[in-house]
Amino acid sequence: MTPSPPASAPGRRDRKKRQTRAALVEAALRLVAERGLDHVTVEEISAAADVSARTFFNYFACKDDALVGDHDADADRILARLTAVPPEVPVLAALRAAVAEVIEEVQAERELWCLRMDVVTRNPALLPRLVAGNVEVENAVAGVIAARVGVAPDHPYPALVAAVTGAALRAATTRWATAGDNRNLADLVDEAFAALAAGLPAPR
Amino acid sequence: MTPSPPASAPGRRDRKKRQTRAALVEAALRLVAERGLDHVTVEEISAAADVSARTFFNYFACKDDALVGDHDADADRILARLTAVPPEVPVLAALRAAVAEVIEEVQAERELWCLRMDVVTRNPALLPRLVAGNVEVENAVAGVIAARVGVAPDHPYPALVAAVTGAALRAATTRWATAGDNRNLADLVDEAFAALAAGLPAPR
DNA sequence: TGCAAGCTTGCAGAGCCTGCAAAAATTCTT
DNA sequence: AAGAATTTTTGCAGGCTCTGCAAGCTTGCA
Numbered sequence: 001m002t003p004s005p006p007a008s009a010p011g012r013r014d015r016k017k018r019q020t021r022a023a024l025v026e027a028a029l030r031l032v033a034e035r036g037l038d039h040v041t042v043e044e045i046s047a048a049a050d051v052s053a054r055t056f057f058n059y060f061a062c063k064d065d066a067l068v069g070d071h072d073a074d075a076d077r078i079l080a081r082l083t084a085v086p087p088e089v090p091v092l093a094a095l096r097a098a099v100a101e102v103i104e105e106v107q108a109e110r111e112l113w114c115l116r117m118d119v120v121t122r123n124p125a126l127l128p129r130l131v132a133g134n135v136e137v138e139n140a141v142a143g144v145i146a147a148r149v150g151v152a153p154d155h156p157y158p159a160l161v162a163a164v165t166g167a168a169l170r171a172a173t174t175r176w177a178t179a180g181d182n183r184n185l186a187d188l189v190d191e192a193f194a195a196l197a198a199g200l201p202a203p204r
Numbered sequence: 205m206t207p208s209p210p211a212s213a214p215g216r217r218d219r220k221k222r223q224t225r226a227a228l229v230e231a232a233l234r235l236v237a238e239r240g241l242d243h244v245t246v247e248e249i250s251a252a253a254d255v256s257a258r259t260f261f262n263y264f265a266c267k268d269d270a271l272v273g274d275h276d277a278d279a280d281r282i283l284a285r286l287t288a289v290p291p292e293v294p295v296l297a298a299l300r301a302a303v304a305e306v307i308e309e310v311q312a313e314r315e316l317w318c319l320r321m322d323v324v325t326r327n328p329a330l331l332p333r334l335v336a337g338n339v340e341v342e343n344a345v346a347g348v349i350a351a352r353v354g355v356a357p358d359h360p361y362p363a364l365v366a367a368v369t370g371a372a373l374r375a376a377t378t379r380w381a382t383a384g385d386n387r388n389l390a391d392l393v394d395e396a397f398a399a400l401a402a403g404l405p406a407p408r
Numbered sequence: 409t410g411c412a413a414g415c416t417t418g419c420a421g422a423g424c425c426t427g428c429a430a431a432a433a434t435t436c437t438t
Numbered sequence: 439a440a441g442a443a444t445t446t447t448t449g450c451a452g453g454c455t456c457t458g459c460a461a462g463c464t465t466g467c468a
Binding site: 011012013016038041042043054057061062063 | 433
């Protein structure tokens, strides 16, 4: 137990698990992009990834999860980063810094995200799940913000800021993945946060 | 065809439909509040509303819809109100005015919404669907805003404002339905919009 | 009253998802 | 390197969700 370097020596088993998961995600996205969500069965996705249908559900709780992904790991990292930001940094700036890391990783997987966004917009039934992951994160973020600004956990401010910044992030990511311009996601997020801090003035 | 007074004389048929729908919603919320989402079947909900299970799916596309409701009608009204607001009104104020009507109706159904929020928070699988309805509305709202401020439909500003105000509304509604204080939803929404317009300054 | 339209219902069936236990693969121990 | 321990994969049975279809009933209207 406890392999001495847990990150450097993943071992064959972990490697295979990553491969299988990636294969399932790739097969799911490709097939659904081709045929549409309800013309692709879990059986077909599993066959394309060369595993049994039962194994699919060992990796994903439901069919949609293979398409939208689970962002629990991201959530933990964002929370850790947020708590690490010095208290004197303004709330919006702290949040912007907390998501920097995740944003870079998303940027690194641009093609995957473009495909994912394409699939989601063409299959609106997936939209709920794509937004939902964020909501769970927002609740946790709200708690950290409450402590940071020194108000009660049920004060309206933390929940508002968490929800609003989550929405801003989503808007920026959507634009980044769908628009033709090849700007960095980080730049789009910066613009969105700047607009928030300025009170959302009309452009120009 | 085309009943002369469509609103004043609903007729027995429409009345029955509304009753059936309300009975299904009530039964679904009550049963799920008691037992939890996956310990209640559509068959049981239908039985409690005294209709067949097949009829349930004539009213709702899926089990969850009976719990979170469909807000398409609200969406249409919000869009109509928004386009009716004079162009010189600032964007945030226009949005606030556009949702006033819907907010009053939600306020009128406070108990229903409290139960619904309780069910959703205790069954997080429902959370996606609750937020999703808003997203569809937001896209339409973004289009109207783009026209209002005179930018291209794919400009980042309209999408950002639509997403952010949607999030603010959601935060206010959540607080209104869960918190103990009996303040008006309209007041909470006003506060949220004011905070948005001020750039989300830390309280105090 | 009689007809047309709309609503409800049962039925059959595809597909999603879960629990269980056996088989296979990987890792650990000796 | 052989065997034990652990993890992963798989098949199977089964319940539940949701859909299409056709028959039967209710409602609205002339």
